[in-house]
Amino acid sequence: MRSRLRGSAMTLAYERRTISRELTVEIPDRSFTVVIGPNACGKSTLLRALSRLLQPSTGAVLLDGADIHRRPAREIAKTLGLLPQSSIAPDGIGVAELVSRGRYPHQGLLRQWSREDEAVVAESMAATGVTDLADRPVAELSGGQRQRVWLAMALAQQTPLLLLDEPTTYLDIAHQIEIMDLCARLHEEEGRTLVAVLHDLNQAARYATHLIAMRDGQVVATGPPQTVVTAALVEEVFGLPCRVIDDPETGTPLVVPAARRRTPIGVTT
Amino acid sequence: MIVLRTPGDISLRLHPRALAVGLTCALLTLAVGVLALGSGDYPMSAADVLRTLAGDGTPAEEFIVHELRLPRLATAIAVGAALALAGAVFQTLVRNPLGSPDLLGFTQGAATGALVVVVVGGTSTMLSGAAAVSGFATGLLVYVIAWRRGVHGYRLVLAGIGVAAILTGINGWLLTRAPLMDAARAVLWLTGSLDGRGWIHALPVLIALALLGPVVLAGAGPALRLMEMGDDSANALGVPVERLRLALLGAAVLLVSLASAAAGPVNFVALTAPHLARRLTRAPGPNLLPSALLGALLLVVADEIAQRAVPGHQLPVGVVTGLIGGGYLIWLLAAERRAGRL
Numbered sequence: 001m002r003s004r005l006r007g008s009a010m011t012l013a014y015e016r017r018t019i020s021r022e023l024t025v026e027i028p029d030r031s032f033t034v035v036i037g038p039n040a041c042g043k044s045t046l047l048r049a050l051s052r053l054l055q056p057s058t059g060a061v062l063l064d065g066a067d068i069h070r071r072p073a074r075e076i077a078k079t080l081g082l083l084p085q086s087s088i089a090p091d092g093i094g095v096a097e098l099v100s101r102g103r104y105p106h107q108g109l110l111r112q113w114s115r116e117d118e119a120v121v122a123e124s125m126a127a128t129g130v131t132d133l134a135d136r137p138v139a140e141l142s143g144g145q146r147q148r149v150w151l152a153m154a155l156a157q158q159t160p161l162l163l164l165d166e167p168t169t170y171l172d173i174a175h176q177i178e179i180m181d182l183c184a185r186l187h188e189e190e191g192r193t194l195v196a197v198l199h200d201l202n203q204a205a206r207y208a209t210h211l212i213a214m215r216d217g218q219v220v221a222t223g224p225p226q227t228v229v230t231a232a233l234v235e236e237v238f239g240l241p242c243r244v245i246d247d248p249e250t251g252t253p254l255v256v257p258a259a260r261r262r263t264p265i266g267v268t269t
Numbered sequence: 270m271i272v273l274r275t276p277g278d279i280s281l282r283l284h285p286r287a288l289a290v291g292l293t294c295a296l297l298t299l300a301v302g303v304l305a306l307g308s309g310d311y312p313m314s315a316a317d318v319l320r321t322l323a324g325d326g327t328p329a330e331e332f333i334v335h336e337l338r339l340p341r342l343a344t345a346i347a348v349g350a351a352l353a354l355a356g357a358v359f360q361t362l363v364r365n366p367l368g369s370p371d372l373l374g375f376t377q378g379a380a381t382g383a384l385v386v387v388v389v390g391g392t393s394t395m396l397s398g399a400a401a402v403s404g405f406a407t408g409l410l411v412y413v414i415a416w417r418r419g420v421h422g423y424r425l426v427l428a429g430i431g432v433a434a435i436l437t438g439i440n441g442w443l444l445t446r447a448p449l450m451d452a453a454r455a456v457l458w459l460t461g462s463l464d465g466r467g468w469i470h471a472l473p474v475l476i477a478l479a480l481l482g483p484v485v486l487a488g489a490g491p492a493l494r495l496m497e498m499g500d501d502s503a504n505a506l507g508v509p510v511e512r513l514r515l516a517l518l519g520a521a522v523l524l525v526s527l528a529s530a531a532a533g534p535v536n537f538v539a540l541t542a543p544h545l546a547r548r549l550t551r552a553p554g555p556n557l558l559p560s561a562l563l564g565a566l567l568l569v570v571a572d573e574i575a576q577r578a579v580p581g582h583q584l585p586v587g588v589v590t591g592l593i594g595g596g597y598l599i600w601l602l603a604a605e606r607r608a609g610r611l
Contacts, residue, residue: 015418083505084501084505090497110280
């Protein structure tokens with residue numbers, strides 16, 4: 001298993017609060033890796049470190065063997081893309097204009113808008129199904145449409161590796177599935193390596209080819225969903241008693257939380 | 270959007286409306302400038318002014334244009350452009366449409382330096398120098414206070430407001446310490462005035478604009494546009510956010526300090542010009558060049574009004590920019606409310 005992107009013996013901390021110590025992760029090439037774990041387990045922090053937003057206080061994030069904090073930001077941005085959890089659409093900006101900003105790392109003073117830029121932006125908008133929205137102001141779009149536009153911008157960056165920080169937060173179930181299907185297609189058809197932080201275990205199990213389960217800042221288990229998502233592990237990581245059955249649609253593991261034992265009304269224990 | 274491409278893989282993007290706005294501002298500035306050079310106690314026609322500028326005037330005309338009126342015009346253009354450019358940078362960096370040097374304390378800082386010279390006593394060159402140095406030092410101070418693993422927009426605004434409040438107090442105290450005549454002179458300076466400005470005032474700002482302008486516009490412009498989308502997005506696209514923010518803050522604070530040193534803390538240009546530019550160009554983004562050109566035009570027009578509005582009496586230009594800028598903002602509020610956006 002080859003990994004272009006890996007974190008080696010990282011200590012991740014904000015100010016005085018240390019989130020992870022001696023954390024080592026490898027992102028298998030061409031995988032759709034999903035990081036799961038309970039709230040505050042350090043999964044978003046891990047993604048911030050991998051995407052260069054947080055510098056490890058010890059250890060390093062290596063991209064193709066080199067420390068990402070020692071290489072020019074723009075050069076990294078041609079290989080490693082990120083869809084942040086929250087981005088601000090500038091006032092009055094249109095969809096096509098926003099997507100075209102994803103071309104920044106490929107542009108220069110005298111190379112402001114090449115034919116390649118134009119073609120890639122059109123492709124990215126087609127891939128995410130926002131071509132018809134090209135001239136609409138981003139502010140007028142629905143949440144699901146907006147997330148597809150941001151994804152199109154990240155795609156236009158044309159990076160073989162793309163990190164997604166909770167890409168389905170704030171979306172309703174239909175739009176969540178739409179975004180996840182889109183990610184799965186990008187992974188399968190374009191051969192990109194995707195790394196996503198997700199809250200929904202069942203979505204993680206359904207879409208991921210590789211899971212990283214975290215608790216208290218440490219990696220508890222890694223591997224394909226079939227081996228990672230077991231009743232024992234879910235109980236260990238999330239503290240949730242459950243049964244794991246086969247997803248009737250895809251055959252992937254499906255977590256069914258155990259029913260609360262009901263206390264009959266009127267009976268006190 | 271117009272795209273120009275050459276066979277050598279060179280491609281340029283132009284926003285036609287922004288281009289038109291910029292060009293119109295530049296031409297209007299020149300036109301009003303020629304008018305300003307011709308008006309005063311010794312009126313000259315536009316033709317006479319242009320002839321003199323070409324080096325064909327009488328000795329009297331040469332003196333009036335080159336020594337008296339041109340330096341003042343050059344100061345107005347340079348100060349207007351510098352304030353507006355810095356204002357556009359600040360507003361984008363702190364992601365706040367009110368992020369002007371007045372709000373962030375830099376103008377108050379420049380004033381403190383100037384007032385110290387007034388109280389202690391010194392030449393007008395010393396006053397300018399002190400204003401520039403203390404304005405820049407205030408910028409550094411605000412940055413240091415706001416820094417915590419990087420500087421975020423709102424922390425910068427809060428630190429700036431705090432420093433501005435303290436400095437306003439100090440400035441008031443300094444004013445009460447100054448002899449009455451000097452205090453009157455200081456208040457004139459604090460309002461912002463272009464009276465009697467010579468090349469010594471215009472040149473530092475012009476040089477700073479010539480050196481920093483292209484770097485800010487071409488070097489940092491596209492990256493600054495990405496920073497509007499949040500630090501994380503800009504970082505992901507390969508912008509070294511924290512380094513760039515420090516560099517741009519430094520450049521903008523330097524421009525504001527030098528502009529204040531030349532003309533005093535002229536009100537509202539840094540706040541109004543970028544707003545107006547965005548409205549006119551209808552282009553998203555910081556609109557740096559149109560803002561700078563519009564700032565120059567605003568100050569040249571304001572100074573012309575300041576000199577001619579009350580016959581026989583010159584107003585400080587800061588009074589006029591305050592009236593224009595404040596009036597514009599109130600009109601904007603009313604317009605936005607009518608349109609249901611506010």
